[in-house]
Amino acid sequence: MTSTGVEDVESFRLRLRAWLAENMPKARHRGELIGSSIDSGLPEEEEMMGDRARQRLLYDGGFAGVCFPVEYGGMGLTPEHQRVFCEELDGYDYPALLQLPTFVPCAAVLLEFGTHEQKLEHLPRILSGEEVWMQLLSEPSGGSDAAGAQTTAFRDGDEWVINGSKIWTSGAWMADWGLALVRTNPDVGKHAGLTVFMVPLKAPGIELHRIEMLNGVDDFCQEFFTDVRIPDSYRIGEINAGWTVGTRWMYHERTIGGGSPYLTRPAKGNAAEHKRRVVEPAVAVARAAGRLSDPLARQLIGEAHTLSTVGEALGERLGALMRNGAMSEHGAGLGRLFNGNARVRATTIGYELAGSAAAAWEDEDEEVGRNGTEFLVRQAACIGGGTTEISANVVSERLLGMPREQTLDRNVAFRDIPKGPPAGSR
Amino acid sequence: MDTELSSDQTFFRQTTAKFLDDHLPTSAVRELRHSPDGFDRSYWKRGAELGWTSLLASEQAGGGSISGSGLIDLTLVAHEFGRHAAAGPLLAANVVAAALSRREQDVGRHGAVLSGILSGDVVATWAWAGRRPDDKLGRVGVRATPTAAGDGWTLTGTALPVEAGAQADQVLVTTAGPDGGLSQFLVPTSASGLSRRPLKTLDMTRRYAALDFADVRVGPESLVGAAGDAADDVERQLQLAVMISCAETVGAMESAFEMTLAWAFDRYSFGRPLASYQALKHRFAYMKSWLEASHGIAAQAAQAVQFEREEAPRLVSVAKSYIGDHSVELMQDCVQLHGGIGVTYELDLHLFLRRASQNRMLYGVPDEHRERIAEILISGEAA
Numbered sequence: 102m103t104s105t106g107v108e109d110v111e112s113f114r115l116r117l118r119a120w121l122a123e124n125m126p127k128a129r130h131r132g133e134l135i136g137s138s139i140d141s142g143l144p145e146e147e148e149m150m151g152d153r154a155r156q157r158l159l160y161d162g163g164f165a166g167v168c169f170p171v172e173y174g175g176m177g178l179t180p181e182h183q184r185v186f187c188e189e190l191d192g193y194d195y196p197a198l199l200q201l202p203t204f205v206p207c208a209a210v211l212l213e214f215g216t217h218e219q220k221l222e223h224l225p226r227i228l229s230g231e232e233v234w235m236q237l238l239s240e241p242s243g244g245s246d247a248a249g250a251q252t253t254a255f256r257d258g259d260e261w262v263i264n265g266s267k268i269w270t271s272g273a274w275m276a277d278w279g280l281a282l283v284r285t286n287p288d289v290g291k292h293a294g295l296t297v298f299m300v301p302l303k304a305p306g307i308e309l310h311r312i313e314m315l316n317g318v319d320d321f322c323q324e325f326f327t328d329v330r331i332p333d334s335y336r337i338g339e340i341n342a343g344w345t346v347g348t349r350w351m352y353h354e355r356t357i358g359g360g361s362p363y364l365t366r367p368a369k370g371n372a373a374e375h376k377r378r379v380v381e382p383a384v385a386v387a388r389a390a391g392r393l394s395d396p397l398a399r400q401l402i403g404e405a406h407t408l409s410t411v412g413e414a415l416g417e418r419l420g421a422l423m424r425n426g427a428m429s430e431h432g433a434g435l436g437r438l439f440n441g442n443a444r445v446r447a448t449t450i451g452y453e454l455a456g457s458a459a460a461a462w463e464d465e466d467e468e469v470g471r472n473g474t475e476f477l478v479r480q481a482a483c484i485g486g487g488t489t490e491i492s493a494n495v496v497s498e499r500l501l502g503m504p505r506e507q508t509l510d511r512n513v514a515f516r517d518i519p520k521g522p523p524a525g526s527r
Numbered sequence: 528m529d530t531e532l533s534s535d536q537t538f539f540r541q542t543t544a545k546f547l548d549d550h551l552p553t554s555a556v557r558e559l560r561h562s563p564d565g566f567d568r569s570y571w572k573r574g575a576e577l578g579w580t581s582l583l584a585s586e587q588a589g590g591g592s593i594s595g596s597g598l599i600d601l602t603l604v605a606h607e608f609g610r611h612a613a614a615g616p617l618l619a620a621n622v623v624a625a626a627l628s629r630r631e632q633d634v635g636r637h638g639a640v641l642s643g644i645l646s647g648d649v650v651a652t653w654a655w656a657g658r659r660p661d662d663k664l665g666r667v668g669v670r671a672t673p674t675a676a677g678d679g680w681t682l683t684g685t686a687l688p689v690e691a692g693a694q695a696d697q698v699l700v701t702t703a704g705p706d707g708g709l710s711q712f713l714v715p716t717s718a719s720g721l722s723r724r725p726l727k728t729l730d731m732t733r734r735y736a737a738l739d740f741a742d743v744r745v746g747p748e749s750l751v752g753a754a755g756d757a758a759d760d761v762e763r764q765l766q767l768a769v770m771i772s773c774a775e776t777v778g779a780m781e782s783a784f785e786m787t788l789a790w791a792f793d794r795y796s797f798g799r800p801l802a803s804y805q806a807l808k809h810r811f812a813y814m815k816s817w818l819e820a821s822h823g824i825a826a827q828a829a830q831a832v833q834f835e836r837e838e839a840p841r842l843v844s845v846a847k848s849y850i851g852d853h854s855v856e857l858m859q860d861c862v863q864l865h866g867g868i869g870v871t872y873e874l875d876l877h878l879f880l881r882r883a884s885q886n887r888m889l890y891g892v893p894d895e896h897r898e899r900i901a902e903i904l905i906s907g908e909a910a
Contacts, residue, residue, distance in 0.1 A: 379841070381904050393905055396898070403897025406904060407848045410841075411824045415816075418823035421530035435816045496815060497808035501788060504803040 107178065114185045120162055125193040126155075128367065130380075145198075145320070149233070149275045152196040156230030159196070159365075165228040168362040169212060174225035180362035180424055187368035196230065198272070200364050203227060206353035207234035207280050209363045210297075214338045214346050219299070223278070237267040237281035237300060237324065238350070242520065244269065244484070245491050247282065247351065248292050248344055249510075249518075252326060254283045261285075261298065261336070263306075263329040269485070273309055273322040276302055282347050285340060287516040294515055295343030297350075299335045306330070315477040354486055355433040355495070360420040368417075381406045383447070386454045389468045398454055405450045408443040415439050431499035434492040441489040444482035452476035529603065529826050539593045540603040543577055547611040553875045556612055556731050563725070564694045565732040566614035568647075574615055575647025579604055583625035583767065588634045589645050590624065598767065598833040602774035602825070609778025612878035614732035616691035618771045619652035620644055622764050623699045626653070626711065626751055629760065633751050637713050640697050652695040653764060654686035654738050662687075664765075664891040664899065669740050671702035671710050679746040682712070682720075685739050688889070692716075692736025693723045699751060700740070701761055708755030712745045719743070729885045731878055765890060766832045766843045772886045773825045773846050776854045779879040779886075780818050786876060787814075787861040807864060814860055817853040824849055841903045844896035851893035854883040 108116075131148070143151075159165040160174065167183040169175025176182070208227050211220060226232040242251055252265025263283060270279070279300045286294030300307075306329035312321040338346045353361065383405035384393075392398035419436050422428035452459050455472040462470025483489040497503045510518045532540070550570060559565055575581070582597040582604070584590020593600045601621055608617055627633050627641045634641060643649025657668020669684040682702060689698065698721075701711050716723065720743040726735045752760045788811060791802040801807050828842035858880040862869035869876060887893070 379838070379904060379907065384901075384904050384908060399901035399905075400894060400897050402904060403844075403848060403900035406841075406900050407845045407897065410845045411820050411849045414823035414827040415820040416823075418530055418819060418826065425530065427530065432819075434812070435819050438812060438816045439820055490809070493809040493812035494805070496812035497802075501802075501808075501811055501815065503791070503808050503811065504800065506805060 108182070110179075110181050110185055113178070113182050114189060117164060117186060117189050120164060121189060121193055124158060124162055125190075125195075128192050128194055131197060145272065146275060149198055149272065152198045153230035153233070155194060156196040156199055156228070160229040166224070166363075167365070169208070169224060169228060173212070173220050174228040183362045183365070184368070184420070184424075186365060190365065191367040193367065195366060197366070199230065199233065200366055201357055202236045202354075203232075203234045204363045204365070205357055205361050206350050207236060207278075209353040209361070210280060210337070210346060210350045211299075212363075213349055214297070218334075219337070223299070232278055233276040235270040235273050235276045235279040235302065236350070236354075237270065237279040238347075239267065239269045241266055241268050241323070245488050247347060248295065249520075250282050250284050250295060251520075252281070252283045253287070254285050254296060254298065256285075256333075257330070259333050260330045261333060263298070263300070263326045263331065266323060266325050268312075268321075268323040270322045270324065271320045273302060273324060274311070278302060279324075280337070280350070282343055282350070284515065285343070288514050289341070290512055291510055291515045291518060292344040294341055295347060296340050297337040297343045297346040298331060299337060300329070300331060304329050304331065314481075316471075316474040318478075351487060352430055352433070355437050355492065356430075357437075357486065360416070360423045360430075360433050360436065379406075381409070383450055383454060386451050386469060386472060389466070390454055390456055390458065392454060392456070401450045401454055405447050408446055412436075412440050412443050429500060431495055434495040434500065437487065437492040438489055438496065441483040441492070445479055448472075448475055448479040448482065452479075529599070529606075529822075532603075533594055535593050536600060536603060539578065539600060540607060543574075543579070543604050543607045544610070546574070546577060547607055547613050551611055551613055553612070553878060556614065556878055559614055559732045562732075563734070565691075565730075565734045566616070566694075568650075571615050571650070572647035575645065579615070579617060580620045580624055580647060581645045583621050584628040584641065584645055585634070587631070588624075588628035588638070589642050590628060596833045598770060598829055601771060602829050605771045605774035606778035606781075609775035609780070609879070609882060610782045612731065612779065612782075612882050616650060616652060616694070616733075617775070618768055619690040619695070620650070621771060622653050622768050623651040623697070623713075625767055626699055626760060626764055627713070629763075630752065636748060637751065640713060643696075649697060650691060650695045651697040651699065652689055652691050653768070654689045654692065654698050654700040655761070655764075656686065656688070658685050658687055658737075664895040667701050667703045667709065669700055669702045671704050671712070671745075673704070674744070679744060679749075680710070680712070682714070682740040682743040682745060685737055687737035688726055688728075688735035689738050691734055692738050693725045693734060698738065700738075701757065701764075704755055706755070709757040709761055710754045711751040711757045711760060712749040713751050714743065714745060714749060718745075729881045731881060733882070733885065762840065766839055768890045769843050769847050770825070770829045770832050772890060773821075773850045774829065776850055776883050776886045777818070777821050777825050779882045780821060780854050780857050783858050783861045783876055783879040783883075784814055784818050787811075787864050790865060801864070810860055810864065814857050817857050821850045821853055841900060844891075844899045844903070847891060848893045848896040848900065851887040851896070855880075855887055858883050 166175030167178045167186050171177040238247055240250055243249055254261040254263045279302050281298050281300045282295055284294055285296040306327045308325040310323045311319040313319045383402045387393050387398045387402055416436050419432050423432055451472040455469045458466050458469040459473035498505050581590035582592050582601040624644045627637045640649055644651050656662045661668050668686040669682050671680040671682055673680055695716050698714050698716055700714055720741045722739045724737045728735050792800055794801045824846045828846040831839040831842045861876055868874050
């Protein structure tokens with residue numbers, strides 16, 4: 102402990118290192134997203150239960166929520182401590198499915214905008230793996246224009262009544278709570294009539310549908326809200342101040358690629374990593390396709406590995422620049438741009454390496470053949486979590502200071518904003 | 528990583544930046560266009576006094592770094608070289624200084640040349656690749672044949688391109704013996720049988736030459752490292768060369784990006800600044816991501832090389848593979864965004880385009896580095 106009462110980073114590292122070695126299970130090959138193509142082979146429900154247990158393990162050990170205040174069950178430490186945590190976590194299993202969207206953006210938003218009572222109630226439960234959260238942000242009417250939300254909540258005494266639909270929540274059937282951006286006043290401009298609520302996903306009136314994607318995965322859900330009633334105490338922030346919350350919410354979402362102090366995931370590039378073998382998925386595909394000595398395949402392997410390695414280096418750089426104030430928080434958009442496009446290219450490379458087996462394959466060739474189905478959903482990497490086009494807007498406007506795009510929906514009451522072509526125009 | 532510099536390092540970087548601002552504004556770079564040497568010796572000596580040539584040499588050899596991590600300090604200088612499209616054989620001098628000070632025995636044998644490099648009095652360079660197909664990564668242009676009497680070697684062949692080859696006083700030449708083993712020799716460029724031919728080049732100030740070795744006799748006193756066993760040394764030199772060149776390229780990218788960004792705000796078309804067009808804004812967003820990604824991987828790879836980590840060869844090749852490709856794409860995008868003036872000599876942009884385009888093609892093109900990455904990954908998994 103230093104005189105300020107904050108534990109010194111290096112002593113924290115040593116204490117954590119010893120605790121992890123004693124308590125944390127070793128790393129397995131698995132993805133961080135529900136429905137991830139790099140999965141462990143276990144059913145998702147089982148993975149989720151395991152992750153809740155691993156989060157509980159961290160919590161009971163006093164190692165949950167590095168940058169969350171102590172009074173809400175966290176450790177009250179700094180982003181530097183979190184960075185060290187991620188380094189030390191390399192080589193261990195961790196609560197992967199809870200990172201997105203439970204911790205970021207949901208818990209981050211709660212921490213920033215929740216009342217003391219709301220934080221006291223939910224943050225310890227999140228940190229102990231008891232609550233899994235979803236973000237109820239996108240709607241069927243449009244994903245990028247989040248402020249155009251059409252789901253409504255109208256006041257009825259001490260309660261709010263929600264009607265409408267939200268979409269693109271992954272694994273919602275395994276989740277407990279959702280953070281929802283909804284319209285509470287359609288008579289003012291679109292940004293001025295939004296409010297954010299916490300919604301219990303098991304509430305009466307919520308109907309859940311699973312959506313089948315082009316690769317056969319059906320983890321994404323759509324929720325339909327019919328007269329769902331929640332108390333006013335579930336409101337986050339002021340009434341009709343939802344866009345203030347929403348802006349930060351989307352900012353936190355962009356920090357997923359690097360820079361968020363609320364994510365606890367193994368960092369690459371530390372000492373332990375150097376001793377381990379590097380796993381490059383493209384090598385596995387090329388091997389399965391029998392093309393390891395093909396010079397063209399080797400070019401593609403080199404390219405795939407270049408992109409994934411540079412992506413990590415970029416994430417570290419952006420994190421460092423944002424931590425020391427040399428770059429504004431909007432720099433996170435650079436990571437999102439890079440990673441979206443890098444993953445798109447990596448998927449194309451897998452498809453390319455697979456050759457004709459990506460078009461038609463025998464059962465035993467699944468490892469090669471699945472690169473064909475993955476190719477079908479390739480663009481998801483540049484769509485999910487905010488499209489790369491929106492990130493390019495954010496980077497150019499907020500980071501580089503270029504003029505904002507013209508919009509035709511400002512200073513107009515939301516109900517009067519065109520939501521489709523005029524009647525009879527086609 | 529250079530996101531977290533010490534105050535000494537920051538001061539060191541600023542000193543070089545200020546020196547280059549004062550002594551080598553782009554108008555001065557332009558004046559060097561027709562200079563056969565591309566830099567003058569008094570300028571180089573002053574740079575050496577600022578520490579440009581001593582960072583990779585050990586303290587016993589008369590060198591020394593700012594932070595204890597000489598390569599990291601050197602990448603700060605190289606970055607400023609790129610930002611200014613500066614003149615002078617920075618890469619060549621440092622690679623040779625590092626090679627000569629790697630072993631005590633070489634410091635003893637080549638001490639005079641080494642201290643000359645560190646003071647800036649001696650210009651030294653590294654001759655390695657040959658005429659195609661010997662320009663491929665891993666091949667060399669010069670053969671070393673043991674003499675019949677067993678008292679030395681005869682060097683034959685052509686090395687090219689050799690940075691500052693026509694200006695250098697000393698050349699570290701990498702050679703292959705009859706059995707393929709590599710040996711390195713330090714040879715004065717005045718040696719009998721060694722002739723030099725300046726090459727045409729892209730860069731404003733950086734000159735290259737072909738060095739023809741016609742039965743150049745060298746004895747054991749010219750050896751650097753062990754005869755026939757220099758492969759590890761050469762790999763180390765390659766890593767240093769790529770890191771210096773990548774840091775320089777990132778500096779050049781930064782300058783090109785900054786001047787093009789300023790242009791986008793100042794240039795009006797149809798009553799609006801270019802910066803207000805979404806089609807162009809998005810290109811700037813992508814360029815910025817390439818620039819930061821290049822900076823990130825250059826810094827991470829330099830750390831690995833500095834500390835001679837196991838993953839250094841892989842990260843060096845990742846850096847070159849990425850930066851090699853994205854630097855020139857960024858430059859050409861900058862040209863495109865400038866329109867017609869972008870392809871003129873009048874605009875300074877080409878100073879950076881030239882530097883990046885040249886660096887991309889030397890010390891292994893991106894394709895070769897991708898092959899190297901694949902080889903490392905595949906043989907690593909098989910191991």
